Amino acid sequence: MPTSEPVVTEPYRPRLHFSPARNWMNDPNGLLFHDGTYHLFFQHNPGGPEWGDIAWGHATSSDLLTWTEHPVAIPATEHEMIFSGSAVVDAANTSGLGAAGTGVVGDGPLVAIYTSAYRDHPVHGGNQAQSVAFSADGGQSWEKYAGNPVHDRGRTDYRDPKVFWFGAPEGGHWVMVAVDADASRLVVNVSGDLLRWRTASTFESARLPEMWECPDLFPLVVEGGGGVAGDGGEGCVRWVLVLSTGGPGQHYVVGDFDGERFVEDVAVPTGRVDHGADFYAAASFNGLAGEPGGVGLTGEPADRRVLIGWMGQAFRAPTSPWQGIMSAPRDLGLRAVDGVPRLVSRFSPEIGRVEREVAVADGVRVGAAAEVAAGEGAAPNGTATVVVGRGGGPQQRVRARIVPGSASLAGIRVLVGDSCGTRIGYDRTTGELVLDRSASGVVAHEGFATPRRVPVRLVDGALALDVLTDSMSVEVLVNDGEVAISELVFPGPGAVGVEAFAEGGDAVVDVRVADLVPEGTSD
Numbered sequence: 033m034p035t036s037e038p039v040v041t042e043p044y045r046p047r048l049h050f051s052p053a054r055n056w057m058n059d060p061n062g063l064l065f066h067d068g069t070y071h072l073f074f075q076h077n078p079g080g081p082e083w084g085d086i087a088w089g090h091a092t093s094s095d096l097l098t099w100t101e102h103p104v105a106i107p108a109t110e111h112e113m114i115f116s117g118s119a120v121v122d123a124a125n126t127s128g129l130g131a132a133g134t135g136v137v138g139d140g141p142l143v144a145i146y147t148s149a150y151r152d153h154p155v156h157g158g159n160q161a162q163s164v165a166f167s168a169d170g171g172q173s174w175e176k177y178a179g180n181p182v183h184d185r186g187r188t189d190y191r192d193p194k195v196f197w198f199g200a201p202e203g204g205h206w207v208m209v210a211v212d213a214d215a216s217r218l219v220v221n222v223s224g225d226l227l228r229w230r231t232a233s234t235f236e237s238a239r240l241p242e243m244w245e246c247p248d249l250f251p252l253v254v255e256g257g258g259g260v261a262g263d264g265g266e267g268c269v270r271w272v273l274v275l276s277t278g279g280p281g282q283h284y285v286v287g288d289f290d291g292e293r294f295v296e297d298v299a300v301p302t303g304r305v306d307h308g309a310d311f312y313a314a315a316s317f318n319g320l321a322g323e324p325g326g327v328g329l330t331g332e333p334a335d336r337r338v339l340i341g342w343m344g345q346a347f348r349a350p351t352s353p354w355q356g357i358m359s360a361p362r363d364l365g366l367r368a369v370d371g372v373p374r375l376v377s378r379f380s381p382e383i384g385r386v387e388r389e390v391a392v393a394d395g396v397r398v399g400a401a402a403e404v405a406a407g408e409g410a411a412p413n414g415t416a417t418v419v420v421g422r423g424g425g426p427q428q429r430v431r432a433r434i435v436p437g438s439a440s441l442a443g444i445r446v447l448v449g450d451s452c453g454t455r456i457g458y459d460r461t462t463g464e465l466v467l468d469r470s471a472s473g474v475v476a477h478e479g480f481a482t483p484r485r486v487p488v489r490l491v492d493g494a495l496a497l498d499v500l501t502d503s504m505s506v507e508v509l510v511n512d513g514e515v516a517i518s519e520l521v522f523p524g525p526g527a528v529g530v531e532a533f534a535e536g537g538d539a540v541v542d543v544r545v546a547d548l549v550p551e552g553t554s555d
């Protein structure tokens with residue numbers, strides 16, 4: 033459904049994050065920018081609110097924020113579910129699946145490469161193999177390739193292909209990275225036509241957790257100062273392999289890729305794409321300009337790597353009639369932090385274009401000994417609070433700078449209502465960011481109330497937060513995207529307040545609150 037039109041009887045329906053109108057959703061698939069439109073395909077059970085009979089759902093957007101859901105793109109059958117994969121613009125019609133005989137670049141089809149998860153199949157049994165579907169009408173309708181599957185390793189855990197073009201328009205080739213999931217093995221395949229594939233190499237690493245899924249592989253230019261660990265410094269291109277892993281978790285490793293083989297750089301530590309409990313199976317968009325070998329790529333937007341993940345992996349959410357939302361879009365970068373290339377996330381600029389500032393509080397002193405706003409101060413539990421402001425709804429962006437001072441814990445509370453609020457703060461005693469949803473509203477499952485803790489650093493004595501909230505989510509970026517934490521919350525009615533808090537001493541907090549109002553909606 034259009035995410036800009038929440039239903040009154042669905043209090044947790046997001047406005048800035050895609051959710052299906054009904055029923056189950058998990059991994060984002062086939063993320064593609066084509067002819068000014070962002071395509072989001074997704075794992076979907078069109079028949080019920082639980083996982084099963086998985087097909088590819090489909091939604092489109094012009095701004096990454098407001099989405100229109102379309103009919104199921106690739107349906108499941110009695111013997112085949114449609115598991116995760118990717119989509120490309122085959123602009124040169126290398127596959128021959130597009131308009132025949134035109135010879136015009138751009139007449140090629142959209143091609144989806146997905147995992148056929150066979151079930152009691154008369155030929156393939158319960159194997160998982162890679163298959164193709166194609167569209168000649170810009171993604172409105174899809175046809176499965178008659179020669180499926182196009183790559184089969186004879187395994188029951190071979191899945192999640194990410195396909196992209198490598199090299200120059202002339203002389204390059206298609207690359208498919210998929211996984212033998214249970215073996216924690218990346219499989220690199222190459223092709224000239226998307227239909228006939230050769231396995232070029234495999235990759236394994238003991239530095240990553242086991243049980244790999246949903247690989248993504250892409251180049252980024254290193255930002256920041258010199259002295260970068262590994263080969264190359266500022267301005268050089270490194271390749272980033274992103275994997276969803278058992279736990280669950282979302283990890284990355286930095287290395288190099290020559291078109292057939294990925295080699296990790298052991299001088300660069302692995303990292304987490306997101307430290308939250310509810311972020312998984314993230315994928316980046318194909319079709320954005322600036323990618324190597326720009327076959328079929330358009331001119332705008334340029335030089336971007338935009339990521340979206342699935343929020344809702346860990347438990348059954350108290351939402352009806354749907355399950356699962358997608359994260360907000362993030363632009364990725366690779367920045368030198370203390371001489372080490374680290375993957376960083378920034379909320380995509382489309383979000384900034386719908387901000388309407390509602391409250392500013394600079395230099396607010398919070399604490400038992402600090403002067404605070406009239407009527408505010410130390411609560412019975414010893415936490416001092418200051419009300420910063422209230423938004424027009426739960427869709428907010430809150431930026432904060434926290435100087436912890438003598439406080440043992442200091443930060444902000446978001447989605448604050450009469451009896452709820454999510455705390456995001458810096459624990460000075462441990463040097464950790466703490467996201468605490470124990471009082472955020474509905475406690476959805478055992479372990480939900482356990483605070484999430486992540487080591488972070490202070491920059492010039494302060495911690496910078498960029499927080500995005502929606503009806504059922506909190507996403508936190510720290511220090512210009514060095515750390516990300518995404519989690520689901522289920523606040524009570526009217527939870528639109530923002531507060532600053534401190535415990536065990538005094539802190540100074542700067543806070544800016546903006547409502548997020550997508551085009552075509554009202555406050």
